[in-house]
Amino acid sequence: MKKGKIVIVTIAILIAISMVTALVSVLLSNNKEISIAGLTDEIVNASVTLGQTKITINSPITFNKANNQNKEFDVDGKAIIKEAANLLGKNYNMGETAQYGGKGGVYSNVAYEPSQIREIDCSGLVAWSLKRLGYEFDGPLGNKAISANNKIPLDGNHFVTKAIGTNLYYFNEVGTYIKNASQNTYSFNTTYPKNNISASSFYTNEITCNKSNLEGKRINVLKVNDPITNDFRYYNYYDKNGNKKVLPMGTIVYSHGGTPTTDHSWIYIGDLGTSDSKKAADKLISMGIINENQKQWVEGISQSHHWRIESHGGAGVRITNNDPNMGDKDGTKTTGTIWAFQVANDEILEGEYHLNISKRSSKDNLDTIEGLQTYTNCIGGAEFNLKLYRNNGENPNRDINITSNEGKMTRINWDNPEVTSNNSKIKIDDVTIMDKILVEETKAPENYNLPETNKFELRIYKKLNGSRYELNKIEVYKEDGSKIGEATYGYNSFFINKQNNIALDMSNNAITVTILDTAKEGMYNLEIEKIDAKTKTPIPGIEFMVKMYPNTSIKVTTNKQGLATLESKKITIDDYEDIDHYLISENTNKKYATLKGELELYVKKSESEDGFIATGISNTTESFRDSITYNVQDTLGNNIICTARLENNCISLTMENTPYVPPILKLNKVDSEDNEKFLLDTDMTIIRKIINENEEQVGEKQQLFSGKLKDLEANLLENGKTFVYTESEYYGYPEKYVYEIYENEPAYGYLNILKGKMYIEVTIWCTPNINVSKRIVPIQGQNVSNDEISDANNSILFTVNNEDRTITGIIKNPQENIPFELDLYKHELNSDKAVSGINFNVSKDGKNIKEEGFTSQASAICLDKVDKVLKGKTYTYIIEETNTNNNIVNKIAKTEVKVTAREDGTISANISRVMKKGQDTWQDYNNEFSNLVVLEGPDENNKVTVKIANSMYYEVKLIKRDYETQLIMV
Incomplete structure (x- = not known):
């Protein structure tokens, strides 16, 4: 052991x-x-x-x-x-x-x-x-x-x-x-x-x-x-x-x-x-x-x-x-x-192996054995010539041509090459000499390119493993004899060489050669150009939503040149016959009127010598051509023309936008009784702040001006009757402008409706349509009653014209008022004794004060009592005696009296003219008439009294009577 x-x-x-x-x-x-x-x-x-x-x-x-x-x-x-x-x-x-x-x-x-x-x-x-x-x-x-x-x-x-x-x-x-x-x-x-x-x-x-x-x-x-x-x-x-x-x-x-x-x-x-x-x-x-x-x-x-x-x-x-x-x-x-x-003889298991061809796209995921064995991605239609040299013989044992299968591996049957669903086995009977197989791709599948390396030599080495003849390793060489790689037979044994378009899988007693072809491809570009409809200059920062059917959406934004460029759209063999469909919409823009709806764009593609290209555009699924025109409206109701052009495989979509005009603030400071009178002497201050969409103030408050309106000549329009302020920059919505308007001093003779205790706050919302609101705001630390706020509100009106994005404010000022009273006293000449019963007709500025007239009394009578006289106002009164007693003599028929409210708040009065009795012309009042008609006052209550004297006429008659009878004696 x-x-x-x-x-x-x-x-x-x-x-x-x-x-x-x-x-x-x-x-x-x-x-x-x-x-x-x-x-x-x-x-x-x-x-x-x-x-x-x-x-x-x-x-x-x-x-x-x-x-x-x-x-x-x-x-x-x-x-x-x-x-x-x-x-x-x-x-x-x-x-x-x-x-x-x-x-x-x-x-x-x-x-x-x-x-x-x-x-x-x-x-x-x-x-x-x-x-x-x-x-x-x-x-x-x-x-x-x-x-x-x-x-x-x-x-x-x-x-x-x-x-x-x-x-x-x-x-x-x-x-x-x-x-x-x-x-x-x-x-x-x-x-x-x-x-x-x-x-x-x-x-x-x-x-x-x-x-x-x-x-x-x-x-x-x-x-x-x-x-x-x-x-x-x-x-x-x-x-x-x-x-x-x-x-x-x-x-x-x-x-x-x-x-x-x-x-x-x-x-x-x-x-x-x-x-x-x-x-x-x-x-x-x-x-x-x-x-x-x-x-x-x-x-x-x-x-x-x-x-x-x-x-x-x-x-x-x-x-x-x-x-x-x-x-x-x-x-x-x-x-x-x-x-x-x-206890028994060993038996050599006769060995064999077989060959498979897998035709795949170079874009497939082939980094793992699982990727290699995803044969459902196999491409059909590639043609190969295969030569088998068993035991490295001089002449090939088999020389066959095969065509790759679609969606499954191509099994090599050396005896019947047309049958690609079953393998024929290559026997191993000698492990001392290698086998050799030459693989040549002679024709690429439709819409694919023949790889640069399309010829390979497989050198197949064998071995005796115990009682079994089996594969040992395979070396792969290029046509020039350079070695590409090798794989040793075993579980999940493989190698991948994408550079030379080949992969080898030696699992399951089979040699599966994967040849990678590069599919024909193409691309086209799509760009959106955004320009100002008035100046024709580029508009940066415009965002678009581009929907690409069936389920892709992308946001793009125009750059400084006003261009938004989408990533190049690839055209592959899988979709070059399809029509690309786009829906292009403009996201809400703050400074320009937004185009309504979506623009539809269809792109037709086809094959060219160099790959696939875009060959036509349309706004429908028909009538493809090089250029199309869209008629659309924006949110201001303007008709906008958009064009799309196809040139050099690039689709350019040009879209115009109408800019929103910055808001214009107009102020009319007028007399409350005469809206046409512009009070240029009014001293005012206007402060502006900007609030963004998050209700946060942008920057510091800015004082637009402070002083008398008449000193702001550049801002006075409409013959000096309107103050106009135009924002120098439009910040866009949903920002809003807030103006604080203070009246420091009213025009002379006019009341300050804000009383130095309040200011007007005007808020302008810069939505596509201008919205405005105003309110009366107490100045910090001032006590202001609801009535005072209500009175001020009633004198102020703001309106909006969205066509020119103008906000007009009318601020009415009442004049400052003075009370006075006009009285008449009829007396005897050279005496202050009252004369009663004399009838008069009195007119004020040409109009009778009382239709029934006046009658003198034992004391002075009131002809007119005015609670509020506007400063600078003059009233003209004509007093005409309409009847007298037989015994009363009056040399003056008419008297003209003028009463004026001075700018200093006092009253002045004078007799300007008189008309003698029996005449029809006026005479200026002078000393000649001073004993006949005089004017007293005004007193501390602004009372003015006109005193007209009358002569008494006495007729003496002697009557003779009888003393005893009292009878008149003739």
């Missing part, structure tokens, strides 16, 4: 052994392999001299020896396996070696028919198979192993049993490997559990015997107490020259897990080239070992390609690829070991 690394192992515990303790009995009743953990990878040093025992065959089996590795035995290993396969599906029962009726614990030398066997254990399967083939063993195998009735070892113990003197030693009493915990090393225990017993003492003496006139054959003991390591599995052994090999087919294998575990046995089949149950079963059927009905008992339970037949606790007789690890058991530091006995 040679050096090997020890690893953790799992061993099937199925060997029936003698009852040692109640605990052992419990373990055995589970009918399962027991996991023995704890081995590491330290090297074990031990050597065992292989011994010799002979066997004879009572009834030699005839078979073809041409493929045998050796010819020592009269039976080949396949015969043992085929015989054992007759019990596939039988249940397991420990102790049932081959006993008819399933009675446990009874050894029998009778090989009953398979139908008579109901249950069987692991060693029973071995013994029964050998009995059926006529095997008998002679030699020092122990009294219980070889007797008149038992010519075959019936269990693991007795297959490895030795009589030394009067002592009989069994399999589990042979020294085993144990672990030195302190040193973390392993050594061969030559004294456990029997003193002076070592593995090297077994099978050291040649024993010869004859039976039934047939010469006995030596047992080849290939493994003696060998551990299992990562690189030395149960199916590996070292020959006498130290070469690591694989067990021959039909080798009897016994495993011992170390005290106190049970043992297990099985028959090794070989490397079937796969770990897949179905593929392994198909191989066994093709070898004639099992039939179609028995394939259900082939169970792949690991990734190993090495298979065995065994009777397993809890499962029964199965063919499995179980690849156990051996190891410590419950801290006993005792390792498991393997014995292997060759």
Whole structure:
């Protein structure tokens, strides 16, 4: 035995052994392999001299020896396996070696028919198979192993049993490997559990015997107490020259897990080239070992390609690829070991392989084995020439042309190339010379380009692996002889070389060559140009939503040049016949009127010499051409013309936008009685702040101006009647402008409606349509009543004109008022004695104050009483005497009086003209009339009194009477 690394192992515990303790009995009743953990990878040093025992065959089996590795035995290993396969599906029962009726614990030398066997254990399967083939063993195998009735070892113990003197030693009493915990090393225990017993003492003496006139054959003991390591599995052994090999087919294998575990046995089949149950079963059927009905008992339970037949606790007789690890058991530091006995000739499994072609696109995901094996992506229509040179012959054994399949791999049938659904096999009968296959792609599939490297040489190396001819490695070369890469045959063995358009997969005993072609492609560009409808200059920062059917959307924004460029739209063989459909909409913009709705754009594509290109555009699915025009409206109702042009495979969509005008604030500061009078002397302050969409103030407040309106000539329009302020920059919506308007001093003679205690707050929302609100806000620290706020509100009005985005505010100011009273006193000339009963008609600024007129009284009468006279206002009164008594003389018929409210808040009055009685012309008032009509006042109450004097006319008449009779005497 040679050096090997020890690893953790799992061993099937199925060997029936003698009852040692109640605990052992419990373990055995589970009918399962027991996991023995704890081995590491330290090297074990031990050597065992292989011994010799002979066997004879009572009834030699005839078979073809041409493929045998050796010819020592009269039976080949396949015969043992085929015989054992007759019990596939039988249940397991420990102790049932081959006993008819399933009675446990009874050894029998009778090989009953398979139908008579109901249950069987692991060693029973071995013994029964050998009995059926006529095997008998002679030699020092122990009294219980070889007797008149038992010519075959019936269990693991007795297959490895030795009589030394009067002592009989069994399999589990042979020294085993144990672990030195302190040193973390392993050594061969030559004294456990029997003193002076070592593995090297077994099978050291040649024993010869004859039976039934047939010469006995030596047992080849290939493994003696060998551990299992990562690189030395149960199916590996070292020959006498130290070469690591694989067990021959039909080798009897016994495993011992170390005290106190049970043992297990099985028959090794070989490397079937796969770990897949179905593929392994198909191989066994093709070898004639099992039939179609028995394939259900082939169970792949690991990734190993090495298979065995065994009777397993809890499962029964199965063919499995179980690849156990051996190891410590419950801290006993005792390792498991393997014995292997060759009792039949090895059979070389005739090897073969086959070739597949997979035609794929260079864009496929080919970075993993799964990607390589996604054959549904295969491309059809590629044409190849293939030449096969078996054993590197001078002339090709086959020279065929094939066409690749669509959606599946192309299986190469060298005898019938048109059939690409089934392979024909390439036999391996010489592992000393490589095979060679030349692969040339002669025609690319439609809409694909022939790859730059389209010729490859596959150099296929083969090897003998145990009893199997199989692939070893493949090297791939270019036509110039340079090597591209190589892959060694094995599970998931592959390489990918995208630079040279080739990949190789050597899984599953097949060579799958993947050739990568580059699909014809093309592209076109789509850009959106945004310009100002008025200035025709680029508009940056405009965002668009571009929907590309069926389910792709992307946002793009114009740059400083007003261009928004989409990523180039690729055209592939999968979609070049399709019509691309776009929906383009403009997201709400703050400074420009947004286009309503969506623009539809259809793009037609076709093939050109260099690939695929865009050949036409349209706003419908028909009438494709080089340019189209859209008629759309914006949110201001403007008709906007948008154009799309296709030139040099680029689609340019030009869209105009009408800019929103910055809001214009107009103020009319007018007389409350005369809206046409603009009060230029009003002293005002206007402050503005900007609020963004998050209701946050942008920057600091800005004082737009402070002073008298008449000093702001640049802002006075409409013949000086309107103050206008235009924002220099439009910030866009949803920002808003907030203006604070203060009236510092009213125009002279006018009242301040804000009274120095309030200001007007005007808010302008810059939505597509301007919205405005105003409110009266008390200045901080001022007490303002609701009535004062209401009075101010009633004098202020703001309106919006969205056509020119103008906000007009009319702020009315009332004049400052002065009360006065006009009285009339009629008296006698040169006396202050009142004259009553005189009728007058009084007019004010041409209108009679009272239609019925006035009549003088014993005291002054009130002609007019005005509570509020506007400063600077003059009233003209005409007082006309309409009737007099016969005895009253009046030289003045009409008197004109003017009353003026001065700017200083006082009243002035004067008699301006008079008209003499009997005349119809006016005369300026002078001293001539001062004794006839005068004006007194105004007094402290602004009372003005007009005093008009009248002369009295007396007629004297003498009447003569009789004194006594009183009669008038004539």
